[in-house]
Amino acid sequence: MIGSSVKTSKLPKLTFQTLGLMFISGFFATNAFDLWGQVISPGLGFANLSPHGLAKSLLGALGLPNGDFAGYFVHFYLVGLIGYPVGWLFVFAPLWSRVVGQGAGWFVPSFVYGFGLWVFAIGGITAIAGLPFFLGFTGIAWVALVGHVLYGIVMVAVMRIIQRT
Helix, strand or coil: CCCCCCCCCCCCCCCHHHHHHHHHHHHHHHHHHHHHHHHHHHHCCCCCCCHHHHHHHHHHHCCCCCCHHHHHHHHHHHHHHHHHHHHHHHHHHHHHHHHCCCCCCCHHHHHHHHHHHHHHHHHHHHHHCCCCHHHHHCHHHHHHHHHHHHHHHHHHHHHHHHHHC
């Protein structure tokens, strides 16, 4: 099973099945992230996430076109459907398996992966984009933490569901 659990440290083969698994799980995870950050969180009175805004800032800092389309494209397609699933399948899950082993199941590593995504995006990418470190630990940083952890959990859960069928 490709990345559905951390039973093996073996890398998955890059096949159409693997690409489909990445795109479908990334689609559902990105939608869960956006539902939380742009609908549920502000509906509860917390911050409203603008992940395409972070992507626009990064693109601008790199001297690349940074309009709305570019921001949404980077956030949804490059990061949500490709980047984060690649990170799970080809980097994190194999390393977790080698270091921690199989005892943690799938939930704990997916939670840890989501936390790592938050550190990467809100701690690292914001700094590269010229924004405050961890966005100054304001409300948006904490909403983003929940969103990234949710992303990791949903992505791995969907991978597991797909691979059972």
